[in-house]
Each structure stands twice: as structure tokens, then as C-alpha cells.
Amino acid sequence: MSWKIWALKKSPWVFHVNAGACNNCDIEIVDLLTPKFDVERFGIKLVGSPRHADALLVTGVGTKQAAIRLREVYRQTAKPCVVFCIGACACGTGIFEGAYHVAGPVDKIIKEEDPNAIIAYVPGCPPKPEAMISGVVKALSVL
């Protein structure tokens, strides 16, 4: 595989985006980045700007208002990058299917922007931090 992907697997920097979530998954993500779960041993670091990020952790069903912003954030992320859909709502709209404010699950929004996006799914409501670590490591190992 190319050296860019190899380096990305060794040091994935994450940026957290909330696309209309109830904040449950957001709490679990912030929980994940505390010293207790120590994701720094995988090289994962929380960065404050999407331009520095390799992985976007997107939570929430994509509401119509958040879809515009999510596309803008994806455009601002330097490629190559991976999008992680965290939680049942992000994976496939969860309990909000067919609701008036939903613009599609997150992968549909991202694929409108970039059909070749690399997307990984971590289901759960909310997924436990251990599940998120397992999902991220599995996704990086099949890149």
C-alpha cells in the first residue's frame, strides 16, 4: 500500500463533528479521549481543526441544517481521510427514519460530496468506548 496510507494508519488524528446528535455519542467520544482508555498508544490525538485531522468522528443523524456544515467540514479535511459514523443514528438514521428533519444518514451526505469517500461504521446507542476503539482499529487495519 502506498506510504501515505501506511503513515495514516500509524498516526490517525481525529476531529469530532456533531451532525445533529442527542449528545449521547458525543459524551462517549469525549470519554474515549480521556487518559483512562489511552488512545495515544495508537497515535490517536484529538485535534481542534478539521484541516489537521485524518479521521472525522461524526455523530448524529444528519439533519438538514447540519448536512450543509458537515459537507463543508469534509471539504476542509485534508485528504486522504476516513469518516467514522459513530452510533446508530449516524450509521442509518436509527429511530429517526422518515422524519421531517432528516437529510439522510451520514454516509449518504458524505457520498454526495465525494463518491469515493472511505467510510467506516461503529453502531451502538451509544457505542461503548471499547467498541469505538475496536471499530477504529479494525477499520485502520483493512485500509
Added chain:
Amino acid sequence: MSVPLNVLFWVVVIPGTIVLGLVASWIVRKVSALVQYRVGPPIFQPFYDVAKLMGKEILIPEQAQQTVFMAAPLVGLAGLLLLSIMLWRITITGTAYLGDIVVAIYLMVLPSLALILGSSASASPHAAVGTSREMKLIMSYELPLVLAFIVVIIKTGGQLSLAAIAERAPIFSISGFLAFLVALLCVQAKLGFVPFDIAEAETELGSGVLMEYSGALLALWKLSQATMLVVLPLFLVMVFLGGFGTAGWPLLWGIGKYVLMLVLVILIKNTNPRMRIDQAMKFFWVYCGLTLAFAITLATIGNYCGIGWL
């Protein structure tokens, strides 16, 4: 020095300093992890970070000032590498010259200045806030840093040459110790570590000063931060702690002093919360300024009366 060794020096010094800097940044992360009772990153992690950043695309905002935006990290890194060459030459071959400490202080300002220029060329409101805070911080700590070095110059009787300064250890005296404490905190602010990392990580949700940088330019900023971790503690060792030997016991002793500086920086980093910008300005202007005024008085008296421990 003989010609082959000379050539070897010129080939090895710049990549060597950068590699040493990345290893030092790993030491910082690993010790911080151990202090927080967790396993830290593996030893090659900073190298992976830089390699990965080199492989990402460079995104430049549409309204950014492109020349300054792209040149700023280069200027910062160039200034630091020049300073490191100077310091290595002084320790290894002893080619100091009169006034080189002034050149060193001048070169140490370059990375901070480059940070301000780069972030204000970013055309982003977050970066603008970060720029204004970084400017206030720099204006606050530069003067105490220079005054701390002036204390040392007074104590050595007015010598402006680093080799002469590096022979003594001014820390074993009251004014030298006070100046060392102030200089350590100013170095902490220059490195951008807690409690003074106001500019970069301060909107922890917005990444402040370096917000619009990505790809290879961000890699250059990380490299200059890593190089600062080598150069600034080395400079402190040479000015306050009596220099760096070249062979045998003095070399090991010198490495030990450098590691002590690094450990002090890491400990201060891990045990303090971040300051607000107005608290930091008050700290540097009032507390450090008064301490240094006191130290300069003591040093002048000591020099005039010939008392060494003042």
C-alpha cells in the same frame, strides 16, 4: 577540527538536530503519559506523525496571504536551525565570538515571530484571536528572558561571549538562581507548553493559531516545535548551568543537565492548568519583572563588591 570531521559535522548537524528534537518530543509525551498512569505512544510516533503530515494535501484558505502563509514556517525553522548550528559549533569546536549571545537572543525570537506572521496571514477569525493572544504573550515574556540573560552577563563581569559564560555556573548564586527560574518559565512560554500554551491549544475546540495549516506546512511547524525542544534547553544549560562538554565525563554530565532541563519543563507542563492571557501578562510583567529587578540589583552589588554567591 580535521577536515573529514568538519564535513561530517556540516552534513549531520541539521538532520541530527531534527531527529534529536523528535526524540525529545517523544520523551515529553511518554513522560506525560507515565505521569498520568497510562502507556504512552511508541518511540517512533513523532516520526510517524511527520511522515503522515507530509503525505496529506496542503489546503490554503482562499483569502489567505499565500506567500507569507507558506513562508512563515520555513522562516521559523530556519532561524532555529541556525541557532542550533551556532550552539553546536560552540560546544564542539569552541568557535565562540564576541556578542554571540546577542545573536542567539535575536535568533530565538524568529520562530515566535514566524508564528504570528503565519497565523495572521490565515484569514480566519479563530487564528486572528490566537494571533492577538500570541502577540500579547510574546511581548510579555521576551523582556524577562533578555533580562535574565543580562543578569548572567553582569555576573560574568560583562563578557558577551557564550564560551566564557558557559565556563561558569551562575545558578549557584541567589541572583543567578532567580534569573534561572524566570528564564525557565519564559522558555516554557516560548515552547508553547502549559501553563502558557494560550495561543495554540487555547480554544481547545478550535486549535487557535495553527488552525488553517495542513499537510507539509503543518509538518514544518511540528518540526520547529521539536527543534525548539533541543535548542532552548541546551541554551539554558550553556548560560546557567555551565555548558556542555565534548568527551568523557563532561559530555555525560552535559547530557544529564539537558535531561534535567527537559524533565523540569515536562513536570511544569503536567502539573499546571492553562493560564488566561491577562493572568499570563500580569505574571510576566509584574512578578517576573520585580524578581529580575531584584536579581539585577543583587548581581550588580555582587559584582561590584566581589561577592560570588550574591
Added chain:
Amino acid sequence: MNQEQLNTKLAQIKDKLIAIEQKSDNRIFLLCEAENAYDVNKFLFEDVGCRFAIATGIDSEHCFEVLYHFSYDQLGCVITVKAFIRDRQNPAIESITPFLPAAEWIEREIHDILGIDFRNHPNLKRLILFDDWPQGVYPLRKEIRTSGAPASREPNQDAGYQ
């Protein structure tokens, strides 16, 4: 004051209410018509000294209801004013924002979602609906069952769960 004193104080506006219900300890419902809701809220906020918590809008089948939840902190008692709006074609109620500025946004939200007009509201603009959402379509009214998408039970084919 304790519970009996609170009950006597609430009885002062009994003539404006349809009924007072005490569902359980620390939970009092004051039922009234929409025209009297303003006076009842003003009484609770200013005379009894309750703290406004939140408001709720409900679409019952034959009327609209707006519930104002107040908290009487000394007892831990929650007093809810239940205002019935009988007119389903043009529902309207007097806004309490003039004396209670904290209610401004929740009334805007109820207006966006249920279409209840709040008279004398200083700023009745769109708050939470999407910018391109058509005016006059109120999503949480009972006649809007779904947004048009059928409630299918097929799993999403491209999901690729593991």
C-alpha cells in the same frame, strides 16, 4: 411556605381556572382556558414566586394545549399551567415574554413546530426549522404523519454492518 399555604395561595385565582388537579405529591396542574393563561402565569411568576422551567406544546385531537411548567423551589413542587386553545384553525395565545423574557425562545419553537401564534411576542421568527422549510407547514401537527417517506421496515441495503 409549606404545601397547605401553597394550596391556599393558589386558590386565590380559582375563578380563572377550570380546575386544580394534584396528581401526586409535588405535582400540581392548573387547567385553564387560553384567554386566562396570561393572568395565571403572571400570578404564579410574580405573586407566588415560582421559577419558570420550560413550556410544552401538545396537539390533542380536538384542541391545542400549551403547558407552562413552573418550579416552586422551596418545596420542590412543580406547578404546571395547562392552557387549552379551542380554535384549531387559527390557534393563538397571549405570549408571556413581555414579563418573562426567558420564555422567548421556547415560544418561538412551539410556533415553528405547531403553528400556535403568540400575540405580542417581540420576535416571532423561525428558530429551529431548516431555512428552506416551507412556511405554513407545521411538522408536529397530527395531520402530518410522515414527511412523505414511507415507513419501510427494510434494512438499509448499503449499510454494510459487521
